[in-house]
Amino acid sequence: MRTESFAVxxxxxxxxxxxxxxxxxxVPAPVEIATKxxxxxxxVPAGQFTMGTGQGAADTLPAHNVTVSAFLMDxxxxxxxxxxxxxxxxxxxxxxxxxxxxxxxxxxxKEYLNERSRAEGLTxxxxxxxxDWQPVPSAxxxxxxxxxxxxxxxxxxxxxPYDFGSADKLRQYAWVGENSNQQTHAAxxxxxxxWGLFDMYGNVSEWTEDVYSAxxxxxxxxxxxPIAASTGGDAKRVVKGGNFxxxxxxxxxxxxxxxxxxxxxxxxxxxxxFRAVRTVTPEELAVLRK
Amino acid sequence: MSxxxxxxxxxxxxxxxxxxxxxxxxxxxxxxxxxxxxSSLFKIAYETYVDGNWEIFAMNADGSxxxxxxxxxxxxxxxxxxxxxxxKMAFSVDSGEGSENVRSLWVMDIDGRNxxxxxxxxxxxxxxxxGKVIGFLPQEYERFSVTDYxxxxxxxxxxxxxxxxxxxxxxxxxxxxxxxxxxxxxxIVATVHAGMGVSHGTLLIEANGTRIINLQIPxxxxxxxxxxxxxxxxxxxHELATAPxxxxxxxxxxxxxxxxxxxxxxxxxxxxxxxxGKLLTFSRGPNLRGDASRxxxxxxxxxxxxxxxxxxxxxxxSAERAGVLDLNTAAEGEFAQLTTNGxxxxxxxxxxxxR
Numbered sequence: 220m221r222t223e224s225f226a227v228x229x230x231x232x233x234x235x236x237x238x239x240x241x242x243x244x245x246v247p248a249p250v251e252i253a254t255k256x257x258x259x260x261x262x263v264p265a266g267q268f269t270m271g272t273g274q275g276a277a278d279t280l281p282a283h284n285v286t287v288s289a290f291l292m293d294x295x296x297x298x299x300x301x302x303x304x305x306x307x308x309x310x311x312x313x314x315x316x317x318x319x320x321x322x323x324x325x326x327x328x329k330e331y332l333n334e335r336s337r338a339e340g341l342t343x344x345x346x347x348x349x350x351d352w353q354p355v356p357s358a359x360x361x362x363x364x365x366x367x368x369x370x371x372x373x374x375x376x377x378x379x380p381y382d383f384g385s386a387d388k389l390r391q392y393a394w395v396g397e398n399s400n401q402q403t404h405a406a407x408x409x410x411x412x413x414w415g416l417f418d419m420y421g422n423v424s425e426w427t428e429d430v431y432s433a434x435x436x437x438x439x440x441x442x443x444x445p446i447a448a449s450t451g452g453d454a455k456r457v458v459k460g461g462n463f464x465x466x467x468x469x470x471x472x473x474x475x476x477x478x479x480x481x482x483x484x485x486x487x488x489x490x491x492x493f494r495a496v497r498t499v500t501p502e503e504l505a506v507l508r509k
Numbered sequence: 510m511s512x513x514x515x516x517x518x519x520x521x522x523x524x525x526x527x528x529x530x531x532x533x534x535x536x537x538x539x540x541x542x543x544x545x546x547x548s549s550l551f552k553i554a555y556e557t558y559v560d561g562n563w564e565i566f567a568m569n570a571d572g573s574x575x576x577x578x579x580x581x582x583x584x585x586x587x588x589x590x591x592x593x594x595x596x597k598m599a600f601s602v603d604s605g606e607g608s609e610n611v612r613s614l615w616v617m618d619i620d621g622r623n624x625x626x627x628x629x630x631x632x633x634x635x636x637x638x639x640g641k642v643i644g645f646l647p648q649e650y651e652r653f654s655v656t657d658y659x660x661x662x663x664x665x666x667x668x669x670x671x672x673x674x675x676x677x678x679x680x681x682x683x684x685x686x687x688x689x690x691x692x693x694x695x696x697i698v699a700t701v702h703a704g705m706g707v708s709h710g711t712l713l714i715e716a717n718g719t720r721i722i723n724l725q726i727p728x729x730x731x732x733x734x735x736x737x738x739x740x741x742x743x744x745x746x747h748e749l750a751t752a753p754x755x756x757x758x759x760x761x762x763x764x765x766x767x768x769x770x771x772x773x774x775x776x777x778x779x780x781x782x783x784x785x786g787k788l789l790t791f792s793r794g795p796n797l798r799g800d801a802s803r804x805x806x807x808x809x810x811x812x813x814x815x816x817x818x819x820x821x822x823x824x825x826x827s828a829e830r831a832g833v834l835d836l837n838t839a840a841e842g843e844f845a846q847l848t849t850n851g852x853x854x855x856x857x858x859x860x861x862x863x864r
Binding site for chain 1: 798800801802
């Protein structure tokens with residue numbers, strides 16, 4: 220048997236439910252597609268998971284059940300090459316086309332997402348004339364993930380702190396403080412998570428759409444596709460995932476922090492990037508898979 | 510009367526004199542800032558958003574007799590820079606919305622007549638000493654972005670011939686913003702963001718060569734004083750500073766800060782020297798993101814060109830003072846507010862008035 224064939228079968232077994240953890244949920248295997256402009260995305264199936272944790276930092280409490288609708292998510296973090304291709308000036312400290320874009324303001328991420336939507340003939344998801352570029356729910360364009368979508372995708376059906384098991388394997392899956400030389404690296408170099416998503420636990424942390432709150436369960440949120448929406452002002456937004464500076468603790472799927480959206484000249488961080496998601500219907504997915 | 514007795518008798522008077530001298534030293538000159546502005550012969554141009562449109566206004570140094578120079582209800586003008594002799598003004602114009610916007614550079618007489626386009630897809634003009642050339646920064650991409658560092662290269666427009674030539678090191682200059690000439694014409698000072706091997710910094714760029722010196726100061730938007738001996742800049746969103754700089758040295762460096770203007774509540778930006786180097790203007794307002802619902806505006810940090818900055822106004826302080834001036838606690842005479850309507854008044858630019 221050729222090595223490649225063995226790898227495909229092994230991966231299929233893993234994705235179809237070959238057990239790696241006791242708290243694993245059963246969800247259909249995700250599917251990788253290429254967008255109209257050739258960007259690899261993973262179809263993350265709808266499902267239910269336990270968001271947050273029962274013990275840990277106060278803002279990660281409490282553990283609670285959440286259901287998430289299906290969506291497409293970028294296989295890798297948005298790279299500087301992808302950013303520049305849409306004629307957006309690269310703000311990154313660590314200049315390299317293959318590395319993730321960082322030091323990117325929250326609105327600049329949205330600018331990229333709207334431009335990528337336009338480039339692929341989709342309706343931009345964000346209304347650029349509203350404060351914070353409010354979502355247009357009927358639009359089919361690219362957007363930032365919600366916090367729930369991000370955590371669901373990172374956990375990939377596993378209840379533990381990392382989808383791959385314990386912290387001692389972190390180096391295999393993520394660029395974090397202990398192996399990064401304190402800088403970003405080319406996106407997609409480490410092992411992907413169970414659902415085929417790279418760098419969910421390291422390289423750069425990632426913007427989400429949600430407003431940051433003191434606990435992960437926002438009392439006003441539904442348990443179905445929850446989102447902590449802005450009530451005005453320059454609210455902090457939730458940033459998820461570890462980065463090249465993180466300790467193992469700060470790279471957990473449940474870790475969250477709030478960041479100012481960067482509406483300043485001087486203060487925005489070199490360890491925050493993002494990846495795109497998009498809501499798709501089963502019919503659209505069928506077309507994209509062809 | 511013995512000497513000690515004499516001293517004791519005059520002690521209260523000495524104390525009063527000392528207080529007066531100290532006050533004069535801290536404000537840097539006699540009289541309040543507003544008194545000095547009232548007697549000034551200089552004027553100040555600035556951008557403002559009135560009746561749904563960006564315009565360029567000019568006012569007396571004390572804020573009186575503000576006048577709309579552009580008066581173009583359908584054209585959005587901003588970022589005024591006046592020639593050293595006060596006769597001409599360079600500025601930018603936005604035509605369009607969102608990423609379809611085209612930002613172009615123009616020059617006109619100081620009274621608003623004889624408008625002439627210099628370049629499309631360009632930004633941030635700056636006058637050369639003598640007013641013979643206008644430097645500017647071409648955009649990195651044709652697609653518009655309000656982000657200030659979306660630039661690549663540097664060009665010079667010859668005012669007499671109308672010809673444009675690149676800086677000799679243009680191919681290696683990118684992500685610069687807010688450039689300005691030093692009075693000696695030898696150096697251009699500018700901020701860079703994520704470009705030229707620098708994460709974020711203020712650079713001296715040789716005007717006719719390839720030397721680049723990182724001044725190693727935090728923050729952005731530098732400006733050299735008219736005598737070429739000081740630099741003013743914004744070390745952060747809530748601070749302006751000046752410090753000595755020796756531009757004749759082989760490797761110019763910035764000395765310790767002499768003036769620090771602080772405002773923990775508001776943002777303070779766009780510092781500019783008066784033509785005699787004795788006063789500084791700047792814009793100041795709440796830390797808000799631009800209100801993009803207005804025509805011709807963009808959603809970005811309030812200080813950005815094209816972002817509507819609600820409740821922002823123009824202010825002035827003495828450049829001759831020393832030490833820290835906290836705008837939230839300063840005495841009324843130590844600074845002056847020059848505009849009051851809060852209609853996104855930004856980018857003040859001093860000029861010599863010939864009329």
